[in-house]
Every structure is written in structure tokens, then in C-alpha cells.
Amino acid sequence: MSNRPAISEEAIVLRGPLVTSFSDEEFFQFCQDNRDLRLERTSDHEIIFMSPAGFLSSSYSAEVVFQLSLWNKQTRLGRVGESSAAYVLPDKATLSPDASWFSQAAWARVPAELRNRFLPICPEFVVEVKSPSDRIPTLQAKMQQWLHNGTQLGFLLDCETETAWVYRPDQPAEELHGYDRHLSGEAVLPGFALDLRALREE
Template sequence: MSNRPAISEEAIVLRGPLVTGFTDEEFFQFCQDNRDLRVERTADHEIIFMLPAGFLSSSASAEVVRQLSNWNVANRLGRVGESSAAYVLPDKATLSPDASWFSQANWARVPTELRNKFLPICPEFVVEVKSPSDRISTLQAKMEQWLSNGAQLGFLLDVETETAWVYRAGQPAEELHGYDQELDAAPVLPGFRLDLQPLREE
């Protein structure tokens, strides 16, 4: 599988030695200096500026984080991140899922001095929520990139069409329709089931 990252046709991409030569620290500072922008970085260190999410997709992402956080508080098995958390992956891309979870063991691998920066780990579980500017094919490629970098489980959600894809390491993606159901995250997150009903737009 190619390590070329998923880039939306609608995204603005910066290329060239000035930006591709950024160290991880310089890229982190670049993001701090541009806090109002949604920024990711490809495996080739190209910088991607993504369009802002619409309200409905943003609200859906917040609901996912809420459910995931409630489960994590009860179980205390790891850490939860929302869309401002970013991960420096083994293929050198820096990506920010809409929601993420990683184990305490994974957290222990992060040096103390990097814990308030972009984490040099891949979360075990990620969720991507389609925004109006996203293409499903782009997000599907991104989900495969998460898995190829070590994620064990991922949910891709298209709230507008009430479609969900479940990605498990080593298995084909499962496509599900209708948000009158729950997505089972076991065994990666034992006991966590994402209730899709609150994501529906009545």
C-alpha cells in the first residue's frame, strides 16, 4: 500500500523545501501560530489546510467525544482526544482525528516533554466525522492510513446519509446504514458502544 496520504481536493496544500523541511518542533510552533486553522501534515511533510467543519458535523464530533469520555472516566483505561489533538505517525504524517483514544501503555511511551505537543504515537481507536467539504473516498483512504500506522479500530461517520464504516485491523471495512443502532468497539475498548441515535438530525 502506498504511504501517500489522503488529501481532499478541496484542501489547500503547501509544498516546497521551506515547509517540508520543518522539524516536528517547528511544525508544532507553526500550528500554534495559526490556531484558527485546521492543519495536518502528510508523510512527505506537505502541510494541509482543511476547510472548517460545518455545525452539524462539529456537533456530531462533540457527541462522539462525550460518549467516549464518559466510558473512559468509568473505566480509566487510557486517554481521550478531540479534534485539536494530533499524532505524529510512524509514516511521519501528522494527523488529527475528530475523536481518539489510546491506552495507558501507549501514553507511558510518550516522553514527558512531548505530552503537551503532538504525540509520537498512533492511537488504538480513531473516529472521523465527514464534514460538508470532505469526500468519503478521501476519508476512507485516511482511515486506511490510520490502520497502516497501527490503529486497531476506527469509525467513519457520515451523519447526513446516516452511514457508518467500521474499520478493524486486518479485516475489510464494514458498511452500516441507519443511525438507530450502536457501534461496538470491543475488544479494543471493552464495553464501549457508540450510540448513533444522538447524532441524527431530527
């Protein structure tokens, strides 16, 4: 499989030696200088400008982060990130999921001077929530990229159609329909279950 991530047709992409030569520190500073933009970087160091999420998809993402944070506060097994947290992955891409979690062991491997930067690790658990500008095939390719880099469990959520995909290493994605259910955190997040009923628009 290719390490190159899919890029949405709606995304604006900066290419060329000026931006692809950015170091990790220079890209971090570029993001700090453009805080009102949602930015990611491909494994080829092309910079992707993504559309802001609509309100509903943003609120769904916030609910996922809330449930994950509540579980983590009780268990203290790791750290939770929301959509502004970014990770520099082994394939050299820098990506930001809508929600993420990584273990205390992974946190211990991050040098102190990098802990307020984009973290040089791959989270064990990620969630991507479809926004109005997203395309499902692009998000599915992104989920595969997370797995390729070391993620152990991932959820892709299309709340408008009440569809969920569960991603596990070396397995086909499991597609589920209807949000009258919970998604288990399995062995990665012991005791965690995402209540999809909270992501329904009543």
C-alpha cells in the same frame, strides 16, 4: 499500499523545501502560530489546510467525544482526544482525527516533555466524522492510513446519510446503514458502545 495519504481536492496544500524541511517542533510551532487554522501534515511533510467543520458535523464530533470520555472516565483505561489533538505517526504524517483514544500503556511511552505537543504515537481507536467539505473516498483513504500506522479500530461516520464504516486491521471495512444502532468498541474499548441515535438530526 502507498504510505502517501489522499488529499481532498478542496484542501490547500503547501509544498516545497521551506515547509517540508520543518522539524516536528517547527511544525508544532507553526500550528501554534496559526491556531485558527486546521492543519495536518502528510508523510512527505506537505502541510494541508483543511476547511473548518460546519456546525452539525462539529456537534456530532462533540457527541462522539462526550460518549467516549464518559466511558473512559468510568474505566480509566486510557486517554481521549478531540479534533485539536494531533499525532505524529510512524509514516511521519501528522494527523488529527475528530475523536481518538489510546491506552494508558501508550501514554506511558510518551516522554514527559512531549505530552503537551503532538504525540509520537498512533491511537488505538479513531473516529472521523464527515464534514460538508469532505469527500468519502478521501476519508476512506485516511482511515486506511490510520490502520497502516497501528490503529486497531476506527469508525467513519457520514451522519447526513446515516452511514457508518467500521475499520479493523487486515479486514475490509464494514459498511452499515441506519443510525438506530450502537457501534461496539469490541476488544479495543471493552464495554464501550457508540450510540448512533444521538447523531441523528431530528
